[in-house]
Amino acid sequence: MGKCHDNGDIKVTATDPCNPPPCGAPRRASVPARLKTSGADAQPTKNDPLAWFEHMIPNCLQYASDAKARGRHIVGIMCEYTPRELILAADAVPVCLCGGSAEMIRPAEEHLPANLCPLIKSTFGYHVQQANPFLEMADLVVAETTCDGKKKMYELMAESRTMHVLELPQKPDDADALAHWVTELRKLRARLEDLLHVTITDAKIRAAIRTMNRERRLRRQLAALMESEHPPLTGRQLLQLKSNISGIDADLTQYTRVLEMFGSKHAAWAVPANSPRAGPAARGGHSPPYPVRVLLTGVPVVHGAERVVELIETHGGLIVCMDNCTGLKPILEDVEETASDPIVALAEKYFRLPCSVMTKNNRRLGILRDLARQYRAQCVIDLIWQACLTYDVESYFVKKLAEDDLGLPYLRIETDYSPSDSARIALRVEALFETVQQRAGRQA
Numbered sequence: 001m002g003k004c005h006d007n008g009d010i011k012v013t014a015t016d017p018c019n020p021p022p023c024g025a026p027r028r029a030s031v032p033a034r035l036k037t038s039g040a041d042a043q044p045t046k047n048d049p050l051a052w053f054e055h056m057i058p059n060c061l062q063y064a065s066d067a068k069a070r071g072r073h074i075v076g077i078m079c080e081y082t083p084r085e086l087i088l089a090a091d092a093v094p095v096c097l098c099g100g101s102a103e104m105i106r107p108a109e110e111h112l113p114a115n116l117c118p119l120i121k122s123t124f125g126y127h128v129q130q131a132n133p134f135l136e137m138a139d140l141v142v143a144e145t146t147c148d149g150k151k152k153m154y155e156l157m158a159e160s161r162t163m164h165v166l167e168l169p170q171k172p173d174d175a176d177a178l179a180h181w182v183t184e185l186r187k188l189r190a191r192l193e194d195l196l197h198v199t200i201t202d203a204k205i206r207a208a209i210r211t212m213n214r215e216r217r218l219r220r221q222l223a224a225l226m227e228s229e230h231p232p233l234t235g236r237q238l239l240q241l242k243s244n245i246s247g248i249d250a251d252l253t254q255y256t257r258v259l260e261m262f263g264s265k266h267a268a269w270a271v272p273a274n275s276p277r278a279g280p281a282a283r284g285g286h287s288p289p290y291p292v293r294v295l296l297t298g299v300p301v302v303h304g305a306e307r308v309v310e311l312i313e314t315h316g317g318l319i320v321c322m323d324n325c326t327g328l329k330p331i332l333e334d335v336e337e338t339a340s341d342p343i344v345a346l347a348e349k350y351f352r353l354p355c356s357v358m359t360k361n362n363r364r365l366g367i368l369r370d371l372a373r374q375y376r377a378q379c380v381i382d383l384i385w386q387a388c389l390t391y392d393v394e395s396y397f398v399k400k401l402a403e404d405d406l407g408l409p410y411l412r413i414e415t416d417y418s419p420s421d422s423a424r425i426a427l428r429v430e431a432l433f434e435t436v437q438q439r440a441g442r443q444a
Contacts (some may be wrong), residue, residue, distance in 0.1 A: 049254040049261065053240050057303070060095070060245045061133060067093050068137055073196045076138040078123070078154075079146055080330040080353055081168055083185065083346045084246045087142075088208035089200045090192045095134045096244045097141065099123035100304025102417035104131065111156060117387045118416040119302065120149045127157050134244070135161075140195055142188065144168050146357045147390060164191050172351065172358050182347040189343065205342040209335045211247045216331040218255035223328055225262055226320040227375055230290060232262040235319025236309050239301060239326065291318040292433045295377035295408075297368060297398060299385045300325035305417055308383055308425065315426050316433040321375040323368055324383075329353060332367070356390035364394070365401050372406050378436045379409040381429075386416045409435045 052059070064074055073092040077084070087094040104125025105118060111128065112121055126132035135141070143154045144166040154165055166184050169177040189200050222241055225231055233241075241258060243251045294317045301309055301324065312319055323329055330353060339345035354364035372380065380402040384392050395412050402410040411432045415421055 047257075049257040050237065050240075052250075052254045053243075056240070056243055059250070060243060060248075063245060063248055063250075064093055064095060064134060064137055073139040074134065074137040075192070076135055076141040078142070078150065079144040080325045081144045081146065081350055081355070082142045082166065083188075083350055085205055085208040085212050085335065085342075085346055086185065086189055086192060086200065088211060088247050089204040090196050090198045091204075092139075092192070092196060092198075094246050095138070096302075097123060097126075097132065097135055097138075098300065098302040099126050099132075100302040100306075100417070101125070102419075104129065105417060112153065115387050116149050117147070117385050119300070119305070119385055119388075120147075120153050122305075122417060124153050124157065127161070140164060140192070142166065145170075146355060147388075149387070162195070164188060168357065169351075170357055170359060172363075173360070178347060178351055181351045182344055185343050185347050185350075202342050205346070206337060208247070209337050209342060209345070213334040213337065215246060215252060215255075216334055218252060218259070219331045220328075221259055222255060223321070223331075225259075231318065231320060234313050235294070235296065235322065236306060236313055238319075239306060239309060239322065242326070244303065291316050292436045293318055293320045293376055293378045295320070295368070295372050295375060295380050296322045296324070296327070296383060297380060298324060298383035298395075299388055299391050301383070302326060307417075307419060307422065308413060308415060311422060311426050312381065312429055315429045317381075317429065321371050321377060323364075323371055325353075325355075328371065329367075356394045361394065365397060368398065368401060369405065372402075372408065377406075377408060378440070379411065379432055380406070381432070382410065382412045384412065384414045386414055409439070 068074060073090070074095060075087045075090075075092045076095050076097040077087070078097055082094075084094040098119055099122030100119075101122050102118070104122045106125070107129050108121040108123075108125035112124055126135055130136060138161070140162050141157065142164050143150065143157075145151050145168050151165070154163055157163060166188060167180075168184070169180045171177055192198065193200055219242065222238060225233055226235070226238060241255065245251075291313070294312055296309070296312070296319045301322070309319060321328065333349055333352060335342075335349045336345040352363065354361055354367060356364070368380075371377070380398065382391075382395050382398050384395060392414070399410045399412065402408045409432055411428060413425055413428070415425065
């Protein structure tokens with residue numbers, strides 16, 4: 001096994017934690033101390049922001065490795081409920097550790113039940129294989145109680161890794177729910193200070209809040225590009241415009257460059273005939289020249305698990321809005337920068353995330369209603385990872401909202417990370433789009 005940087009002793013077993021070698025295949029010897037700057041494997045030019053984010057994992061790995069070499073701590077996170085601001089205020093690097101690789105599921109099933117969410121199994125597979133360099137660098141992993149499967153997986157992971165679990169209140173309307181969450185964030189602050197030997201001042205938290213608010217604003221502006229009649233990006237491209245590490249100055253610069261390139265107020269960009277966005281008609285088929293506008297809701301689509309997104313957009317659709325944890329949900333609101341107590345301000349923002357773990361989770365339905373109208377969605381697709389019971393049950397309410405309230409066709413897709421059902425999903429997606437087009441034809 002190699003080292004993540006020249007002077008450190010962090011052992012890793014894969015250069016890309018989202019695309020590991022198949023189980024049993026030889027692993028690369030090490031993560032290079034410096035990513036190449038010339039030749040076929042060169043880093044993308046900073047003048048091409050789309051290419052920059054195509055290399056997000058190497059970029060983040062380089063950033064984390066350099067930070068570790070300079071003595072900064074790495075803190076892994078498992079959920080959007082963990083305030084990155086507290087980690088940044090501790091002068092640490094917050095890294096998302098959610099697994100998106102099907103290859104990591106088989107080793108996880110040696111310890112976990114097979115009928116468990118693939119995201120949980122993939123994340124744990126990286127742990128048992130020691131295949132995620134970010135996890136191997138981490139001084140602390142911050143987890144949260146968003147589902148029973150995760151909670152029990154954390155117990156296994158904690159046997160060999162330093163963990164801190166945030167207890168999330170799950171009844172948001174209870175009078176003491178927010179107070180409990182404030183207490184949990186204060187405990188996280190104390191744990192970071194004690195473990196990392198730092199002092200997290202209110203001033204440092206406010207500075208981190210400003211950084212994260214800037215990141216959220218930029219990502220909201222990027223998402224707003226999809227409101228256009230003919231958006232300049234695909235949903236897959238928009239999904240790619242995010243980083244596993246928050247608060248990197250270079251990433252924020254690239255977000256700005258994308259906005260300068262496309263500009264939400266600019267004229268519509270031409271859609272190449274060979275583009276997945278062009279739809280079947282532009283490629284010689286019979287459907288309209290522009291694809292069906294899709295609102296994708298449900299589970300997070302983490303890096304490496306974008307198969308359903310790609311199926312939707314190569315079979316006549318364009319995902320103009322994703323409300324999930326890897327889309328708009330965590331960036332819809334900012335944190336108040338001038339609050340007298342920044343911990344309370346953080347708690348208020350993060351507690352309002354409309355996760356399916358909440359009961360009742362009416363806020364999710366209100367947001368979906370607003371987003372469907374804002375992005376002029378023509379249908380709703382609800383993505384459920386197998387064994388994700390909370391989102392699975394909530395699909396009842398989402399279907400009702402889509403069909404009865406919004407008058408939109410609805411499709412529920414339950415799948416895992418395996419591509420074995422891709423053909424079946426493609427057929428169902430095409431049938432949905434035919435329904436949309438028939439309705440459009442009748443209304444014309």
